[in-house]
Amino acid sequence: MKLEVLPDAAAVARRAARWLADAARDAVAARGTFTLALSGGRTPAALLRALAAEQLPWEAVHLFQVDERVAPAGDPARNLSQLRACLLDRVALAPERVHALPVERADLAAAAAAYARDLQTLAGAPPVLDVVHLGLGDDGHTASLVPGDPVLDVVDRDVAVTGEYAGHRRLTLTYPALERARRVLWVVTGSAKAAVLPRLLAGDPAIPAGRLQHARATLLVDAAAAAALAPRA
Numbered sequence: 703m704k705l706e707v708l709p710d711a712a713a714v715a716r717r718a719a720r721w722l723a724d725a726a727r728d729a730v731a732a733r734g735t736f737t738l739a740l741s742g743g744r745t746p747a748a749l750l751r752a753l754a755a756e757q758l759p760w761e762a763v764h765l766f767q768v769d770e771r772v773a774p775a776g777d778p779a780r781n782l783s784q785l786r787a788c789l790l791d792r793v794a795l796a797p798e799r800v801h802a803l804p805v806e807r808a809d810l811a812a813a814a815a816a817y818a819r820d821l822q823t824l825a826g827a828p829p830v831l832d833v834v835h836l837g838l839g840d841d842g843h844t845a846s847l848v849p850g851d852p853v854l855d856v857v858d859r860d861v862a863v864t865g866e867y868a869g870h871r872r873l874t875l876t877y878p879a880l881e882r883a884r885r886v887l888w889v890v891t892g893s894a895k896a897a898v899l900p901r902l903l904a905g906d907p908a909i910p911a912g913r914l915q916h917a918r919a920t921l922l923v924d925a926a927a928a929a930a931l932a933p934r935a
Contacts, residue, residue, distance in 0.1 A: 703888075703903065703916075703919045703920070703921050704919070704920045704921065705903070705921045705923070706920070706921070706922050706923070707923055707924070707925060707928045707931075708922065708923070708924055708925070709924065709925055710891075710924050710925065710926075711745070711748060711891040711892065711924050711926075712748065713924065714748075714749075714889060714890075714891050714922050714923065714924045715748035715749045715751070715752045715889075716752050717922055718749045718752070718753075718835075718887065718889050718922050719749060719752035719753040719755070719756050720756065721887060721920065721922070722738070722753055722756070722758075722833065722835070722887065723753070723756035723757065723758050725738075725832065725833050725885060725887075726738070726758045726759060726762075726763060726832075727758075727759065729832040729833075729884075730759045730762045733832075734762065735762050735763075735764060735824075735832075736758075736759070736762055736763045736764070736832050736833075737763075737764045737766065737824060737825045737831045737832045737833075738763060738764070738765055738766065738831070738832060738833050738834075738835070739765075739766040739767060739768045739831050739833070739834045739835065739875065739883070740765065740766070740767060740768060740781075740785065740835050741767075741768040741769065741781070741835050741836055741837050741844075741845060742767075742768075742769065742770070742771075742780075742781025742784055742785070743781075743837045743839075745837050745889055745890070745891050745892070746784070746788075746835070746837065746889065747784055747788050749835075749889055750784070750785065750788035750789040751788045751789070751792075753789055754788070754789050754792035754793050758793070760793055760794050760795045760796075760799075761794075761796075763795060763799060764799050764801065764824050764825075765795060765799060765800050765801065766801045766820075766821065766831065767781060767782065767785075767801070767802060767803045768834060768835065768836065768845045768846075768874065768875050768880075769781065769803070769845045769846035769872050769873065769874035769875065770782060770802070770803035770805045770872060770873050770874075771805065771870035771871075771872050772805045772810065772870055772871045772872060772873070773805065773870060774806065775806055779869075779870065780805075782802050782803075801817075801820055801824075803817055803861075803873045804816060804817060804873075805872075805873055810863045810871070810873065811863055813863075813873060814859065814861040814862055814863055814873055815859075815861070817861045817873065818859060818860045818861045821860055821861070821879070828860070828878075828882060829860060829879065829882065830882050830883065830884060831879070831882070831883040831884070832883070832884050832885065833883065833884065833885050833886070833887055834875070834879075834880050834883040834885075834886050834887070835886075835887045835889065836880070836886060836887070836888050836889070836911075836914075837888070837889055837890065838888065838890045838895055838898060838899065838902055838911050839898075839911075840894040840895055840897070840898055841898070841909075842898050842901060842902075842906075842908075842909025842910055842911050842912065843867075843909075843910045843911065844910055844911040844914065845874045845875055845880065846864050846867065846872035846873075846874035847874060847876075847877070847910040847911075847913075847914075848864065848867045848910060849909070849910060851864050851865050851867065852865065853865075853874060853876065854877075854910055854913070856876045856877075857876070857877065857878055859876060859878075860875060860876055860878060860879035861873060861874070861875060861876065861879070862874060862876050877913065877914060880914055880916070881914060881915055881916055883916070884918065885918045885919070885920070886914075886916045886918065886919040886920070887919075887920050887922070888902070888919060888920065888921040888922065888923075889922050889923075890902075890921065890922070890923045890924075890927045891923065891924040891926065891927055892924070892926055892927055893926040893927065893929065895923075895926075895927040896926065896927055896928070896929045896930045897930060898911075899923065899927050899928065899930065899931065900930055900931060902921075903921070903931070
């Protein structure tokens, strides 16, 4: 995993936005399209706003969600609400290129299967996303792969339904879908992540994030999150 430590959360957001813009241009040059899956949470808001200021080939982008809470349309708890306010309302990305997880459907298992088919249609069978953006919870979760949830053991589906966590069930990409991506971008900020970040770097399987294996992963962190890391030569 390639690690970059930046001074603060604002610097991480700017660096991550530039990284994603570069990745988009590289993918479009190589394959004519850029498939990106974005995570929600507190940290991504600044990243999304910074990304809106970058020059991306939006006409060639397909945007997916890594995970989403089961909640009504427009609910502030929805990652999609944050995505719209911080990015989609600010860029020229056609609505048909925004692939929201269908959490409003009554049959969540069928909704997960439908999203998996959408991934296959646009990213191949099995789907290979160009970039997956991930965060890190202070309990070691990533995406909606949370401690103790049976979804951690799902290996035969790319999208699955979780149990309740922090008040919501969720749809999430599973380990196979995340690990198949061409590149992974971790964005981690804040002192609350300092204790768990070394466990991510060590690949600690006791935390969900540590179980994710990927050969081409970049980790962008701020100084507060990196406080417990040993200095690197």
